[in-house]
Amino acid sequence: xxxxxxxxxxxxxxxxxxxxxxxxxxxxxxxxxxxxxxxxxxxxxxxxxxxxxxxxxxxxxxxxxxxxxxxxxxxxxxxxxxxxxxxxxxxxxxxxxxxxxxxxxxxxxxxxxxxxxxxxxxxxxxxxxxxxxxxxxxxxxxxxxxxxxxxxxxxxxxxxxxxxxxxxxxxxxxxxxxxxxxxxxxxxxxxxxxxxxxxxxxxxxxxxxxxxxxxxxxxxxxxxxxxxxxxxxxxxxxxx
Amino acid sequence: xxxxxxxxxxxxxxxxxxxxxxxxxxxxxxxxxxxxxxxxxxxxxxxxxxxxxxxxxxxxxxxxxxxxxxxxxxxxxxxxxxxxxxxxxxxxxxxxxxxxxxxxxxxxxxxxxxxxxxxxxxxxxxxxxxxxxxxxxxxxxxxxxxxxxxxxxxxxxxxxxxxxxxxxxxxxxxxxxxxxxxxxxxxxxxxxxxxxxxxxxxxxxxxxxxxxxxxxxxxxxxxxxxxxxxxxxxxxxxxxxxxxxxxxxxxxxxxxxxxxxxxxxxxxxxxxxxxxxxxxxxxxxxxxxxxxxxxxxxxxxxxxxxxxxxxxxxxxxxxxxxxxxxxxxxxxxxxxxxxxxxxxxxxxxxxxxxxxxxxxxxxxxxxxxxxxxxxxxxxxxxxxxxxxxxxxxxxxxxxxxxxxxxxxxxxx
Numbered sequence: 001x002x003x004x005x006x007x008x009x010x011x012x013x014x015x016x017x018x019x020x021x022x023x024x025x026x027x028x029x030x031x032x033x034x035x036x037x038x039x040x041x042x043x044x045x046x047x048x049x050x051x052x053x054x055x056x057x058x059x060x061x062x063x064x065x066x067x068x069x070x071x072x073x074x075x076x077x078x079x080x081x082x083x084x085x086x087x088x089x090x091x092x093x094x095x096x097x098x099x100x101x102x103x104x105x106x107x108x109x110x111x112x113x114x115x116x117x118x119x120x121x122x123x124x125x126x127x128x129x130x131x132x133x134x135x136x137x138x139x140x141x142x143x144x145x146x147x148x149x150x151x152x153x154x155x156x157x158x159x160x161x162x163x164x165x166x167x168x169x170x171x172x173x174x175x176x177x178x179x180x181x182x183x184x185x186x187x188x189x190x191x192x193x194x195x196x197x198x199x200x201x202x203x204x205x206x207x208x209x210x211x212x213x214x215x216x217x218x219x220x221x222x223x224x225x226x227x228x229x230x231x232x233x234x235x236x237x238x239x240x
Numbered sequence: 241x242x243x244x245x246x247x248x249x250x251x252x253x254x255x256x257x258x259x260x261x262x263x264x265x266x267x268x269x270x271x272x273x274x275x276x277x278x279x280x281x282x283x284x285x286x287x288x289x290x291x292x293x294x295x296x297x298x299x300x301x302x303x304x305x306x307x308x309x310x311x312x313x314x315x316x317x318x319x320x321x322x323x324x325x326x327x328x329x330x331x332x333x334x335x336x337x338x339x340x341x342x343x344x345x346x347x348x349x350x351x352x353x354x355x356x357x358x359x360x361x362x363x364x365x366x367x368x369x370x371x372x373x374x375x376x377x378x379x380x381x382x383x384x385x386x387x388x389x390x391x392x393x394x395x396x397x398x399x400x401x402x403x404x405x406x407x408x409x410x411x412x413x414x415x416x417x418x419x420x421x422x423x424x425x426x427x428x429x430x431x432x433x434x435x436x437x438x439x440x441x442x443x444x445x446x447x448x449x450x451x452x453x454x455x456x457x458x459x460x461x462x463x464x465x466x467x468x469x470x471x472x473x474x475x476x477x478x479x480x481x482x483x484x485x486x487x488x489x490x491x492x493x494x495x496x497x498x499x500x501x502x503x504x505x506x507x508x509x510x511x512x513x514x515x516x517x518x519x520x521x522x523x524x525x526x527x528x529x530x531x532x533x534x535x536x537x538x539x540x541x542x543x544x545x546x547x548x549x550x551x552x553x554x555x556x557x558x559x560x561x562x563x564x565x566x567x568x569x570x571x572x573x574x575x576x577x578x579x580x581x582x583x584x585x586x587x588x589x590x591x592x593x594x595x596x597x598x599x600x601x602x603x604x605x606x607x608x609x610x611x612x613x614x615x616x617x618x619x620x621x622x623x624x625x626x627x628x629x630x631x632x633x634x635x636x637x638x639x640x641x642x643x644x645x646x647x648x649x650x651x652x
Contacts, residue, residue: 055565055646076569083567094562094649098256110245111567155566 001064002162002194003029003052008061010047010217021047023217025061029163029196034189036197036205036225039214046167048214049198053088053165054081066162083111087156091168093148095140101127101151102136108159126154130184146177153184163194170204182207183238206231246572250580253552254587264548265588267541268628272592272621273599274537278530279617280600282523284610289519295433295448296512297374299340299483301490303328303476303497306506313469321504323471326456328500332478336492338485339478343370346459347474348466352452353418354406361402363419363452365459365473373479379403381413381428384455388427392457396424400432401449417452422462424454471506483513535624541588542628545581549636553577553643560640561649574641581633582626589625593618 010022021044029035039045050056051063054070057078063070065085073081088094095104105123114122127136130150140148149169156164166185170178186207189195197208205211206227213220254261296302305324308316316323329344346365351358370376371383379400388395396417403412403426412426433448456473480489490509497507553560560573596618600611 050646053565076571079564079567079569079572082565088565090649094558094565096559096562098252107563108566111563111569111572113242159567 001028002031002033002066003027004062004064006062006064008051008058008063010044010051010056011059012047021217022051022058025217025219027212027219027222029194031162031194032189032192034185034195034197034207034209036199036208036211037214038199038202038205038211039220040200043214044217045198045200045214047217049165049167049196052163052196053086054078079111083108084159085162087159087161087164089149089152089156089164089166089169091171093140093145093152093172095148095151095155097140100137100139101132101143101154104140104151105155105158108155112159122158123154126158127151129157130154144177145173146180149173149177149181150184153181153188157188157193163196164188165196165198167198168200168204169197170201171199178204179234180238183235186235207235246575246579247583249576250583253576253580254583260548261584261587264545264584265591267544268538268585268588268625269541269592269595271534271538271541271628272589272625273596275531275534275621275624276593276596276613276617277599277603277611278527278534279620280596280611280613281603281609282527282530283612283614283617284604285523286520287612288610289516289523293512293516294375296510297477297479298513298516299479299481299486300373300512301478301480301486301493302510302512303332303478303493303507304510305471305474306508308506310467310469313467316501316504316506317469319502319504321501321506323501324474324476324507325472328497329473329476331496331500332476332493335496336478336480336489338480338482338489340481341369341373341479343367343373343477343479344456344473345370345475345477346456346472348459348463350419350452350463352402354415357406359402359405359450361399361419361450361452362446363454363459363463365456365463366453367456370453370477373477376433377431378428379431380411381426383428384453389455389457392455392461394422394424394458394462395427395454397428397430397453398426399430399447399449399451401447402452403429419452419454420463424452424458486511486513538624538628541625542585542632545584545629546632546636549577549581549633550639552580553636553640556640557643557648557651560643561645561647561651564643564645565649570641573643574637577637577640578630578633581637582629585625585629585633586622589622592625593622596621 005025005027008022008025009020012019012021025048037045037048047056051058057071065081070081096107102120102123105126106119109119109122124136127133130153132147132150132154135143135147140151143151170181173181182204185195197205199205206225209225210223211225212222303324326344329342333339333342344367348363350361350363352361366384368384368386368389378397381397383397384395396419398412398417406412406417407415412429415426416423417426478489478493480486490511494509501507563573597613600613603609604611
């Protein structure tokens with residue numbers, strides 16, 4: 001069991017009002033699962049993602065990551081956790097604009113304290129993995145949206161994290177590039193990575209193997225997803 | 241994250257905004273430059289004063305005859321004062337316990353001639369003790385020796401200026417010069433001395449390089465007094481064993497002379513060391529003021545850094561969020577911004593040091609203010625610029641470190 005969430009509650013205080021973003025979440029995710037967490041805006045899926053990503057801690061309940069209770073960790077330990085175990089992929093890529101692809105991908109390794117030579121080697125490897133071997137010296141502004149997201153995926157992969165956490169990864173891309181990214185995710189999953197996809201689009205969630213729907217801070221449904229032929233075809237076509 | 245990485249990241253951030261970084265540095269640049277320039281002015285004034293008093297001897301007490309008009313002279317003589325005399329010098333040496341040496345000197349304004357050249361000069365009759373008491377050195381030859389003195393030889397030692405104008409590049413030794421109607425053989429030439437530009441107590445300012453020294457015995461034998469009322473000698477320079485005995489020795493000298501001069505105040509006592517201390521005290525206030533101005537400009541520079549850093553943190557909220565999300569700890573962010581502030585202040589500090597040195601050289605070059613840069617002042621200025629960087633960079637860096645990753649990553 002990689003992730004185990006028990007009776008998780010998250011409250012926010014907004015002004016004078018207390019908002020219950022997550023009410024009672026129970027969830028387990030195994031290694032090498034490919035899960036989509038779906039829900040409309042305001043459903044609490046972003047809050048859940050923040051907690052899964054160790055960016056936030058629960059108000060009540062337990063979040064065990066690889067048998068470590070995340071809610072008891074200090075800020076520094078949370079940082080280390082994010083660094084080692086979580087690979088974030090954001091909707092708007094969140095690359096550092098002044099750095100080239102290689103430097104962006106090296107960044108998590110720098111915070112992990114890995115020596116420069118090894119950092120470089122691993123970053124090159126990660127960029128090659130996402131098919132950007134020829135774009136290492138390019139800055140984000142010199143890359144297309146799809147290429148930027150690939151750099152972001154390389155950055156997420158480079159530390160060999162426990163989970164890849166993708167928040168609306170195709171949200172800023174056109175549908176063709178979106179499919180390319182989803183095909184890449186599919187490959188990563190087949191290579192043994194654990195993927196968690198946060199999205200409000202059914203179409204994107206369909207690429208995963210398990211769909212969890214959230215409404216009003218509660219899990220509404222949690223089902224295995226048998227991919228349609230249509231999705232398989234799209235992935236197949238992209239692979240060429 | 242390793243320290244060199246932090247430094248590299250910080251330098252990159254500064255290089256991304258070269259002009260802004262430079263503007264931010266300006267405050268520190270001027271602050272450091274002014275600290276160095278101000279300290280160099282203070283130090284220059286101090287050294288000038290010390291040099292001036294060193295010529296008079298810091299362990300010396302100078303007893304000098306007062307300048308009196310003829311009528312006044314007649315009056316004091318009528319009241320039995322013989323004026324300063326060799327006997328006074330002898331008595332001071334015998335009675336005052338801390339006295340190491342005394343040097344009486346007679347003086348006379350004369351025309352000194354060499355061939356068809358002539359110069360106005362102060363002719364000074366001295367004893368061999370003179371050179372021991374004052375820190376005078378000869379450029380060539382010797383000073384007046386005991387042999388010259390005891391045998392009243394017709395010899396003289398020329399000041400550097402005089403020797404130069406009479407003999408230019410040639411050696412003056414063995415040459416004859418004429419003072420009034422007396423021919424004297426040059427046995428030595430003094431080293432050049434700084435020109436006295438200020439009057440110290442009763443000692444009028446003059447150019448010591450135009451003096452002519454000869455044995456006091458010769459002086460008394462060969463040169464007639466212009467005025468019969470004139471006293472035997474003009475000055476007694478007394479050297480005491482240590483400078484903390486100056487005041488009590490001076491008091492004792494005063495009481496001896498008052499007795500010998502029948503309470504006629506026809507002499508005055510100058511203690512160069514005391515004057516030096518007094519001058520130093522006066523200068524201290526001035527230095528504190530200069531220092532305060534310089535310090536304020538450094539602080540203003542620091543506030544400038546803080547201001548820009550706060551804006552920079554705000555502007556880079558998203559970057560901070562991204563770094564935090566991929567594993568930067570609070571202290572990584574903190575050190576990144578502190579190092580950035582310190583990098584600004586170190587760079588500014590270095591430029592400021594260069595500017596300060598240039599400034600203080602220009603001051604001494606283009607004005608008559610003397611400046612002197614001590615190495616420690618460079619370190620002080622530099623150290624404070626770093627300190628300013630750390631202290632004013634701390635708050636913005638702390639703000640940056642405490643940003644919430646979730647909120648900052650969504651910041652537009």
